[in-house]
Amino acid sequence: MRNFEISEERLIDDIGAIAGWSESDPASGYDRPTFSSSWASAREYVADEARRLGCSVKADPAGNLHARPAGLSWDEPAWLCGSHIDTVPSGGKYDGVVGVVIALELLRTQPEAPVELVVFAEEEGTTLGIAMLGSRAWAGTLPAEQIKTLRNRAGIDFAGAGAAFGVALDKIGPESFGFPLDRYKGLIEVHVEQGAGLWKKGLPAAVVTTVNGRRQYSGGFRGVANHAGSTAMADRLDALAGAAEFVLGLEALGKEFDALRSGSVLTTGALTIVPNAVNVIPGKADFMLDFRSPSNELLASGDRSIRRLLSSIGGKRGLEAGMECFENLPALPFDPELCDRLRQAGAKLGIPLPDASSGALHDSAILAPCLPTAMLFVASKDGISHNPAEFSRPEDIAAAARIVVAAIARG
Numbered sequence: 001m002r003n004f005e006i007s008e009e010r011l012i013d014d015i016g017a018i019a020g021w022s023e024s025d026p027a028s029g030y031d032r033p034t035f036s037s038s039w040a041s042a043r044e045y046v047a048d049e050a051r052r053l054g055c056s057v058k059a060d061p062a063g064n065l066h067a068r069p070a071g072l073s074w075d076e077p078a079w080l081c082g083s084h085i086d087t088v089p090s091g092g093k094y095d096g097v098v099g100v101v102i103a104l105e106l107l108r109t110q111p112e113a114p115v116e117l118v119v120f121a122e123e124e125g126t127t128l129g130i131a132m133l134g135s136r137a138w139a140g141t142l143p144a145e146q147i148k149t150l151r152n153r154a155g156i157d158f159a160g161a162g163a164a165f166g167v168a169l170d171k172i173g174p175e176s177f178g179f180p181l182d183r184y185k186g187l188i189e190v191h192v193e194q195g196a197g198l199w200k201k202g203l204p205a206a207v208v209t210t211v212n213g214r215r216q217y218s219g220g221f222r223g224v225a226n227h228a229g230s231t232a233m234a235d236r237l238d239a240l241a242g243a244a245e246f247v248l249g250l251e252a253l254g255k256e257f258d259a260l261r262s263g264s265v266l267t268t269g270a271l272t273i274v275p276n277a278v279n280v281i282p283g284k285a286d287f288m289l290d291f292r293s294p295s296n297e298l299l300a301s302g303d304r305s306i307r308r309l310l311s312s313i314g315g316k317r318g319l320e321a322g323m324e325c326f327e328n329l330p331a332l333p334f335d336p337e338l339c340d341r342l343r344q345a346g347a348k349l350g351i352p353l354p355d356a357s358s359g360a361l362h363d364s365a366i367l368a369p370c371l372p373t374a375m376l377f378v379a380s381k382d383g384i385s386h387n388p389a390e391f392s393r394p395e396d397i398a399a400a401a402r403i404v405v406a407a408i409a410r411g
């Protein structure tokens with residue numbers, strides 16, 4: 001089998017070429033909304049590079065781009081590798097792009113390996129409002145009826161905006177999609193970590209074994225709005241003071257959860273105070289919480305701890321307090337066998353490869369229930385992502401590429 005060496009230089013050139021297409025001045029960040037001309041040019045760059053290698057290139061009915069080596073027919077089993085090239089507004093150079101250029105480098109260096117490159121469409125969800133739209137449509141978790149209701153800012157629907165890129169709503173369905181998921185040996189997505197864990201430890205990469213589960217809550221404290229000048233401290237029912245105590249209690253609980261299971265996080269992301277006036281004791285304080293963990297047991301026991309904290313603060317302060325969980329997504333483990341393949345590949349190459357969980361959702365999480373799936377994280381400088389300062393070391397990106405090569409070499 002003809003094999004060539006992974007080239008750090010080529011990987012960085014590809015990242016630079018894709019970064020060259022941005023709707024705005026790259027100094028203020030990279031803007032490649034799905035279906036924009038910069039997104040189309042970056043996607044065409046990937047397609048052209050694949051065609052130059054003799055690959056066959058196709059788009060599926062959700063606008064995801066696929067490329068296979070000339071010697072690999074579309075019916076044969078293959079490893080699926082790739083990620084996305086759309087960005088958030090003023091995003092970074094590496095998010096998504098790293099996984100795509102590694103897939104391209106696999107096509108260049110492993111011309112006889114059964115590898116299919118994929119560029120997922122609309123991963124960030126900033127164009128049509130639903131993240132991971134391309135993979136959801138492929139997995140069949142988003143029916144065509146629902147997709148039909150989506151509109152971009154100009155009021156154009158998915159079919160209209162994506163027609164030039166292969167989008168065909170009448171083919172979004174398990175029968176007509178044309179890229180059966182049981183055709184794949186597995187999906188390996190390389191992605192920047194978007195957290196500081198690996199960078200702080202000076203490690204290049206990690207095997208992502210789980211995508212964190214997520215519970216989101218909304219709730220509030222109810223007291224009595226009253227005059228800030230004439231109501232004695234002892235007579236107050238201050239909803240904001242209750243909420244403030246709750247927020248700090250949640251921060252402490254979050255740290256306990258993280259100590260019990262690393263990667264667990266708890267955030268009070270929104271607080272609304274009524275009437276929010278300088279001379280009125282707040283009568284209402286509404287909050288929204290986001291709780292994530294790789295452990296479903298911890299998500300369940302943590303839910304009970306959060307509710308106990310809420311009712312104890314409410315009771316102590318004479319405030320009405322309540323909350324409801326409006327989203328409950330369980331933690332999703334990736335394929336243990338494929339994770340093990342990646343670990344063994346790291347060991348073979350002498351690259352230390354710890355396990356990690358992903359706090360963010362990715363296309364891999366959408367497809368994981370449909371085919372063996374795993375992810376590799378590459379260290380992100382200072383954990384910064386969705387920001388023009390995003391950076392990953394070229395040698396770490398190349399190391400991740402070599403791990404994927406070794407992992408799929410076993411057939």
Ligand SMILES: [Zn+2]
Pocket residue numbers: 084095096123191
């Ligand atoms: Zn991403």
